[in-house]
Amino acid sequence: MIDDLQMRTLLRRLRGELSPDERRRLDDRVAAEPELRAAAELLERSWNDLELPAGAAPPGFAAGVMAQISLAEPEAPPWARLAAAAALVGGIALGVGIGRLPPEEVLPEALAGSPAPSLAERYFDALAQLDTEVEE
């Protein structure tokens, strides 16, 4: 029985993974040692006897992939993910800040029955106010 190291070396020989010098030295040993030669021959036969069907792509395969792709959303590039994460963190921080405002700044709107303006609404209101002030 050949050991794992010998098996590994014979596989390297079979797969063409040896340098020319290594190959020559191993060939000399294989020629000189009947047990190693038998093992090499058997390994080569086992290897060559392995056969599996391949088969080409079925007709319409590429069209099917393209149809799937039309439904798929490309993943955002890393910078876009970072920007989204930063926006989320910023939004949370801002939300926490707003949460710390004195209750009277928020409560009267809620008590009045109208929904509190969102952060975006507040932002655009402030911009509008700024425009008005400039125009005036």
Add this chain to the structure above:
Amino acid sequence: MSRSATRRGDSDWDLLARVAAGEQELFRILVERHQDRLIALCRRLLHDPEEARDAAQEVFVKAFRKAGRLEPRGQLYTWLYRVAVNHCLNRLRRRRLVRFLPLTRTAGEAEPDLELDPPDAAADPLAELEIRRRWQATREAIGGLPPSQRAVLILARWEGLSYREIAETMEITVKAVESRLVRAMRHLRRAQDESGWQVSRGDER
């Protein structure tokens, strides 16, 4: 660059960059370039043409979705191989885990992957019979291998990848590739002996 300027000789990475920039239809060229190899790989790993087609399709869709994020390093098909191998290994593991089924089919069960016509054997029924016998024997022998050994064997024997390329594809060391290949070949030798696959003229054991 206009669509009419597209050449079939454009590199995979150039095409992928243009796909990422919005020219989605160019992805078809990439699919047509790699579909046969990728389907053959999935087929040999999964032994099921339908599942192999689905797996290959999913790999291409994944490549499309990641088009804007992939770094142009090495060959694109190496990345496709890596995704395909991992995808198929996950399918094999799921098959084992969920269905509690062996990787080989039971006796009498249909062998859809063996319905293909062998190449260059149509005129010789005996040659065709011999090829089918080898397909069947190989499938049975490989079916008993753990998925990771099966993948290494298939990449080495049928895809013609070097040890280094297999290591890159599977994200393991070259030493691990060799170790898995040795174990796979020992298993196959035992299977070949037990099934009387070939007339032995000597044995390494």
